[in-house]
Amino acid sequence: MFLHIVCLLSLAVALPSNVATSPKPGCESTCGNLQVPYPFGIGIGSNCSMSSDFDIYCNTTDNPPRAYLTRAASPFEVLKISETNIYVKNWRQQQIVACYASREYFSLEIDYFANSPYTLSDANQFTVFGCDDLAIGQHLSSDSNYSAYGAGTSCAPYCESREVSGGTGSCPGNGCCQTSISKGKKFMMTRLINMERNWQRRKLFSCSFLSLGMMNITGFTFRLSDLNDSTFLNKYPAFTDIPLVLDWRIGSQNCSEMLSSSSYACKENSYCDDSLAGVRGYNCRCMKGYEGTPYLSPGCH
Secondary structure, X not given: OHHHHHHHHHHHOOOOOOOOOOOOOOOOOEEOOEXXXXXXXXXXXXXXXXXXXXXXXXXXXXOOOEEEEOOOOOOEEEEEEOOOEEEEEOHHHOEEEEEOOOOOEEEEEEOOXXXXXEEEOOOOEEEEEOOEEEEEEEXXXXXXXXXXXXXXXXXXXXXXXOOHHHHEEEOOEEOEEEXXXXXXXXXXXXXXXXXXXXXXXXXXXXXXXXEEEOOOOOOOEEEHHHHHOOOOHHHOHHHHHOOEEEEEOEOOOOHHHHOOOOOOOOOOOEEEEOOOOOOOOXXXXXXXXXXXXXXXXXXXX
C-alpha cells in the first residue's frame, strides 16, 4: 500500500520538461539539478537577473545544491522554472494540521508574494482529509487591502462512521475532498473548520489535514484511523514534496502599454503575451519555429 501511494503521488506531480533557454552571459546556468533561465538569475544582487524579484539563492552547502526563491516572505525551494510558471515548495507553509481540541478552526494564510511578480496558478488544489470538516479558501488578487478577502472555493470531507468502507478512506470520497483554486491570486486564506456542532455528532477522529499544491489524489486510499495521528501527512514523503505552482510575469503593465516603451523586454523573433486575465504584467515567448531566450539579445533563433 505504501509503495502504491508514493508512486501514485509522484506521478501526479511530474513537472514539465526543460525549455531551451539560457542565463545572462557570464552567469551560472544551474543550481544543482535546476536550470535557471533569464530573466531569473543565480545570486542575490549578482546582476544576473532582470531584477531582484527574479534572484535565485543557490545553497551550495546542500548536496546537491538547492535553489530558493528569496523574493517570497518565507523561503521556498525552487523545483522548476518554465516559460510562465515557477514550481516551489515549503511544505510547512502548505499544510494545516488541525487537531482541534477546544479550537473550532485552523487557518493557513498564503501571503508571501505581496508586491511581487508571482501569483497562484490554477494548477494548484487544496486537498482535505477528515470526516467532520469544512474547508474554505478565500483569495484576493490585489497587493493592497489584502485584509479584504473575497469569495473563493470550498469542500467538505465526510465519513458516515469510523467503520464505513471497512475503515478505509478514499480520494475523492470517504474522508477526503479536493477543489481547485482560482488563477491570478496573490493572497489566499484557507480555513479548516470543525463541523461537529453543525452535524450534531461527536467528531469521529481527532485530527484533520489540508494540503495546498499541485496534486492528483484520484485513487489514493488510507486508513481512517490514521486521522487520529497528527503526523499523518508526514508518513508519506510525497506529501512533503507537493509543488506550489506560481505564475510569473515581468513588469506591471500589459502588452498594449509596453509595445512602444523603451523598457519593452521582448527581443527579436519573440512576442508579448499578457493572456493571464486580471493580472498586470506580461511574458515574452518565442515565435513559432524559434527557440531561445526571448528576454536576451539577439532573442530567439
